[in-house]
Amino acid sequence: MAPADSTAANELLAVRAAELYYEENKTQDEIGAILRVTRWKVGRLLAQARERGIIRIEIVHPRARRLALERDLAARFGLKDAVVVPAPGDDTELQARVSEAAADWLVSHRPVPRLLGVSWGRTLHQVADALPSGWSTAVNVVQINGGVSLSKRPGTAAATAVMIAQKAGGQATLLPSPAILERLETKKAIEGDRTVAGVLGMARGASAYLYSAGVADTSSVHVDSGYLTPADITRLVERGAVGDVIGRYITAEGTIADPELDARTLGLGLEELRAAPWSILVIGGEAKHPVARAIVTHGLCSVLVTDEHTARALLDEPDAALTDSATTSREDLS
Amino acid sequence: MAPADSTAANELLAVRAAELYYEENKTQDEIGAILRVTRWKVGRLLAQARERGIIRIEIVHPRARRLALERDLAARFGLKDAVVVPAPGDDTELQARVSEAAADWLVSHRPVPRLLGVSWGRTLHQVADALPSGWSTAVNVVQINGGVSLSKRPGTAAATAVMIAQKAGGQATLLPSPAILERLETKKAIEGDRTVAGVLGMARGASAYLYSAGVADTSSVHVDSGYLTPADITRLVERGAVGDVIGRYITAEGTIADPELDARTLGLGLEELRAAPWSILVIGGEAKHPVARAIVTHGLCSVLVTDEHTARALLDEPDAALTDSATTSREDLS
DNA sequence: ACCCGTTCTGCTCATCTGAGCAGGTCGTGC
DNA sequence: GCACGACCTGCTCAGATGAGCAGAACGGGT
Numbered sequence: 001m002a003p004a005d006s007t008a009a010n011e012l013l014a015v016r017a018a019e020l021y022y023e024e025n026k027t028q029d030e031i032g033a034i035l036r037v038t039r040w041k042v043g044r045l046l047a048q049a050r051e052r053g054i055i056r057i058e059i060v061h062p063r064a065r066r067l068a069l070e071r072d073l074a075a076r077f078g079l080k081d082a083v084v085v086p087a088p089g090d091d092t093e094l095q096a097r098v099s100e101a102a103a104d105w106l107v108s109h110r111p112v113p114r115l116l117g118v119s120w121g122r123t124l125h126q127v128a129d130a131l132p133s134g135w136s137t138a139v140n141v142v143q144i145n146g147g148v149s150l151s152k153r154p155g156t157a158a159a160t161a162v163m164i165a166q167k168a169g170g171q172a173t174l175l176p177s178p179a180i181l182e183r184l185e186t187k188k189a190i191e192g193d194r195t196v197a198g199v200l201g202m203a204r205g206a207s208a209y210l211y212s213a214g215v216a217d218t219s220s221v222h223v224d225s226g227y228l229t230p231a232d233i234t235r236l237v238e239r240g241a242v243g244d245v246i247g248r249y250i251t252a253e254g255t256i257a258d259p260e261l262d263a264r265t266l267g268l269g270l271e272e273l274r275a276a277p278w279s280i281l282v283i284g285g286e287a288k289h290p291v292a293r294a295i296v297t298h299g300l301c302s303v304l305v306t307d308e309h310t311a312r313a314l315l316d317e318p319d320a321a322l323t324d325s326a327t328t329s330r331e332d333l334s
Numbered sequence: 335m336a337p338a339d340s341t342a343a344n345e346l347l348a349v350r351a352a353e354l355y356y357e358e359n360k361t362q363d364e365i366g367a368i369l370r371v372t373r374w375k376v377g378r379l380l381a382q383a384r385e386r387g388i389i390r391i392e393i394v395h396p397r398a399r400r401l402a403l404e405r406d407l408a409a410r411f412g413l414k415d416a417v418v419v420p421a422p423g424d425d426t427e428l429q430a431r432v433s434e435a436a437a438d439w440l441v442s443h444r445p446v447p448r449l450l451g452v453s454w455g456r457t458l459h460q461v462a463d464a465l466p467s468g469w470s471t472a473v474n475v476v477q478i479n480g481g482v483s484l485s486k487r488p489g490t491a492a493a494t495a496v497m498i499a500q501k502a503g504g505q506a507t508l509l510p511s512p513a514i515l516e517r518l519e520t521k522k523a524i525e526g527d528r529t530v531a532g533v534l535g536m537a538r539g540a541s542a543y544l545y546s547a548g549v550a551d552t553s554s555v556h557v558d559s560g561y562l563t564p565a566d567i568t569r570l571v572e573r574g575a576v577g578d579v580i581g582r583y584i585t586a587e588g589t590i591a592d593p594e595l596d597a598r599t600l601g602l603g604l605e606e607l608r609a610a611p612w613s614i615l616v617i618g619g620e621a622k623h624p625v626a627r628a629i630v631t632h633g634l635c636s637v638l639v640t641d642e643h644t645a646r647a648l649l650d651e652p653d654a655a656l657t658d659s660a661t662t663s664r665e666d667l668s
Numbered sequence: 669a670c671c672c673g674t675t676c677t678g679c680t681c682a683t684c685t686g687a688g689c690a691g692g693t694c695g696t697g698c
Numbered sequence: 699g700c701a702c703g704a705c706c707t708g709c710t711c712a713g714a715t716g717a718g719c720a721g722a723a724c725g726g727g728t
Contacts, residue, residue: 011395011397012397012438015393015395015397015398015399016399018393019393019398019399019401020401022391022393023391023393023401023402024401027713027714027715028714028715029713029714038677038678038679039714039715040677040678040679040715040716041676041677041678043715043716044676044677047716049393053394054393054394054395054398055391055392055393055394056391056392056393056394057356057357057389057390057391057392058389058390058391058392059349059352059353059356059357059383059388059389059390060387060388060389060390061345061349061388063345063346063349064349064352064353064388065349065350065353067353067354067357067358068357104346361683361684361685362684362685363683363684363685372707372708372709373684373685374685374686374707374708374709375706375707375708377685377686378706378707381686
């Protein structure tokens with residue numbers, strides 16, 4: 001190896017070259033004249049400076065993306081696509097950016113889905129909002145899980161689906177049913193209803209699913225909507241639930257946390273999500289890291305739209321194959 | 335003007351183009367294919383992105399410099415040269431970087447000074463330390479103000495000068511005298527001494543001066559060395575002193591704060607500094623902003639080596655000459 | 669002293685990129 | 699309805715840049 005002295009001298013030269021090139025907009029030739037080296041050496045110095053991270057290039061824009069993270073996510077979890085946006089400090093702003101990015105993805109995604117299955121929630125509503133009118137032509141929309149009929153703000157679930165369809169000049173088909181039923185028989189009865197069965201059938205044939213996920217805590221929409229009590233949530237958490245996917249609470253291992261409750265939950269199943277050609281998960285924020293990990297590591301989505309912190313959290317975790325990750329996830333419960 | 339929609343669409347395109355160009359190292363041609371625009375448009379989008387500040391390029395390195403600030407400083411204060419280094423959080427580190435930058439400047443400065451006049455102090459000592467052995471050939475060094483004979487660490491003033499000379503393979507000539515004398519007669523007597531007069535004469539003929547400056551407070555080396563009492567400092571501050579330059583306390587207006595004290599101070603005068611072809615001020619840190627401003631605005635240095643915060647502080651201050659058009663001149667800087 | 673592998677240097681050449689220009693597009697005012 | 703001007707687009711062409719190569723310089727081992 002060359003003596004340390006020459007390395008250090010080169011590094012200093014590289015810094016000077018970088019300053020002149022990037023801050024002063026000089027050509028490599030001019031820089032060569034100033035630093036008394038050939039222009040080829042200037043080129044090499046700049047290449048070194050870039051490699052060593054002396055030059056930091058950042059794209060500062062709310063709509064910027066983190067392509068490197070996207071590539072890593074797709075490779076690590078076998079995703080068809082990933083979208084990662086920079087995370088602002090503000091959590092509300094973060095949700096907005098992630099939703100906007102999801103809307104962007106939908107707009108530019110080809111082929112355009114003939115029929116889009118959607119869930120509902122705050123995130124999905126923001127995605128709908130962010131979609132430009134006429135974002136596509138004749139995309140029909142179908143709900144894939146029960147709505148919020150008990151909600152304090154009734155109709156938001158329906159409004160989301162309708163808005164998405166309307167803006168694409170298509171029709172929305174709503175699932176006229178609560179998300180979770182109190183009794184299994186009721187659920188079966190509703191499921192057996194011709195209309196409901198028809199919608200579910202249509203939903204199963206959708207060419208893409210768009211959904212978000214909730215956290216298993218008392219701030220959940222399910223509690224808010226009256227479908228679950230705080231006590232239900234506590235029980236779910238005791239059973240290892242990290243959050244819900246289209247109404248179904250799952251554990252870190254990607255399994256149903258409470259089969260009895262799940263049986264009373266109306267809508268598409270996890271397997272249908274997993275089997276779909278395009279299942280797009282839109283999720284952002286620190287609180288959702290555990291659910292996001294559960295979904296992504298168990299193949300429940302094929303496209304992930306998220307923020308860079310979530311992306312890094314997912315990538316930092318050693319591979320799920322390691323057994324002791326189970327014990328680790330238990331600690332989350334305490 | 336074009337409709338807002340197209341502007342926004344362009345901005346988004348510009349962001350995508352920037353990502354592909356700077357993060358993915360794609361050519362403008364490839365980007366054009368991806369974004370479905372011509373490669374010329376990609377070039378224009380990138381230019382726009384750069385103009386609008388969407389792309390931020392930063393050089394992260396301890397030896398990096400702030401060339402834009404250097405240019406502004408030189409233009410604003412009529413300096414022959416300026417060196418501005420990025421400021422780390424740590425103040426000790428900052429001093430080290432500024433000193434190192436001063437050493438770098440000396441090493442690469444042409445023509446090499448035949449005789450270099452130096453002051454002393456912590457900063458100067460660090461500069462000496464940072465100089466590489468053999469940084470130049472046959473540069474002789476002469477002290478330009480009295481030393482710290484009363485100091486708790488005697489000899490550091492001498493050591494600084496000697497080290498600088500030694501590393502350049504030259505001779506150091508020391509000024510064998512205290513910095514400030516108690517009585518005017520003593521000062522005159524010493525000044526009249528053949529040796530001292532000879533050194534001072536030599537100092538007046540130096541081709542460059544290298545010095546730092548002290549703050550007018552009780553942490554000053556002069557107090558530490560016993561030349562001044564805290565009470566003296568208080569009196570100086572009352573008279574408007576902001577700090578000392580080669581032992582002489584000056585006000586923000588660039589004038590001698592206390593002529594009586596100044597008369598008892600042995601060494602080069604301010605006028606000699608001002609008249610010198612190369613007078614290099616090495617100064618860094620928040621506390622020294624006022625002295626730095628006094629020196630720089632009154633032409634006492636022709637080369638300034640400092641940190642970016644000090645540089646910005648100097649530049650932010652509206653010009654002393656312009657009273658009401660201060661805001662206008664701010665805009666000019668952008 | 670000599671050889672060999674590694675790194676560095678300056679070069680050619682093909683490619684990439686920005687400046688500048690002619691023609692097209694759009695909105696505006698008469 | 700039409701002409702005008704501002705802006706945008708795609709182009710030519712020259713200058714800037716990176717890949718790849720042959721020879722030089724260097725360091726270490728025998």
